[in-house]
Amino acid sequence: VYRSRSAFKLLELNAAWGSFLSRKDVRAVVDLGAAPGGWSQVVSEKLGWIDSATPDWDDSDVASEYGLQLGRVPGPERNLDASSSWRTKQGRGVIVSVDLLPITPIPGVHAMQMDFLDPQAGAAIKAVLSTPENPSGVVDIILSDMAANFSGYKTRDVESSLDICHSIFNFAKDNLRVQDSPQEATKRRRGGTLLLKHFTHPLLQEFRKHFLEPNFHNVHYIKPTSSRTESAEGYWLCRGWKGVKS
Ligand code: SAM
Numbered sequence: 470v471y472r473s474r475s476a477f478k479l480l481e482l483n484a485a486w487g488s489f490l491s492r493k494d495v496r497a498v499v500d501l502g503a504a505p506g507g508w509s510q511v512v513s514e515k516l517g518w519i520d521s522a523t524p525d526w527d528d529s530d531v532a533s534e535y536g537l538q539l540g541r542v543p544g545p546e547r548n549l550d551a552s553s554s555w556r557t558k559q560g561r562g563v564i565v566s567v568d569l570l571p572i573t574p575i576p577g578v579h580a581m582q583m584d585f586l587d588p589q590a591g592a593a594i595k596a597v598l599s600t601p602e603n604p605s606g607v608v609d610i611i612l613s614d615m616a617a618n619f620s621g622y623k624t625r626d627v628e629s630s631l632d633i634c635h636s637i638f639n640f641a642k643d644n645l646r647v648q649d650s651p652q653e654a655t656k657r658r659r660g661g662t663l664l665l666k667h668f669t670h671p672l673l674q675e676f677r678k679h680f681l682e683p684n685f686h687n688v689h690y691i692k693p694t695s696s697r698t699e700s701a702e703g704y705w706l707c708r709g710w711k712g713v714k715s
Pocket of ligand 1: 501509569584
């Protein structure tokens with residue numbers, strides 16, 4: 470069973486936007502603000518580390534609450550903490566999940582408990598991403614559901630969201646897979662994907678305009694139906710990282 474209702478947002482987004490998580494060439498995913506781990510469970514499933522077709526459990530009540538037709542979902546038992554109860558298999562690629570809070574183990578997921586806004590965080594994540602299969606440590610997909618605790622003061626909340634967006638953009642600049650050159654385009658290795666939660670506010674629109682739009686092929690604003698309508702959060706799905714010319 471999923472550890473958080475946020476998992477349904479990611480499933481919904483993935484299904485609506487071309488199954489970007491399920492592509493066979495996805496080898497490295499970073500999940501920022503990942504605790505308690507619902508999104509990471511979804512990624513683990515999509516990269517083949519968890520068997521999603523468990524015969525003895527389905528989550529259709531929760532799924533129908535969100536209007537989703539999910540069928541069976543991963544996790545043979547309701548026991549959220551018993552990672553040993555997962556039906557695991559050999560998946561592909563590397564998943565790095567980061568949060569201030571601890572994340573109970575998930576197959577295929579390397580959990581790092583730290584502050585992503587710490588200046589050392591990017592290098593620490595990159596060290597984990599660099600494997601013999603992926604020596605450059607390049608990332609195919611960056612997901613961020615990261616949100617500072619709401620203070621109730623709008624200015625402060627907007628600033629926090631902006632800080633988070635800028636830090637993630639800087640991380641993307643150093644690590645997200647750049648599209649192949651036009652000569653190689655027939656291989657269809659597209660540039661990396663960024664899914665970014667943000668606070669809806671004009672200052673964040675400026676961030677989108679100046680940082681995201683010039684550097685990705687397309688940027689879509691998304692408000693998942695499974696996201697509470699009154700909340701000020703939204704997501705940008707940014708696809709086809711072009712790489713920043715510096
Ligand atoms: N996507 C998660 C899931 O499916 O379980 C839920 C994420 S929750 C909405 C947001 C998370 O962002 C919180 O767990 C919080 O601790 C984390 N967070 C906020 N600021 C952070 C920071 N500076 N560094 C790392 N994690 C942070």
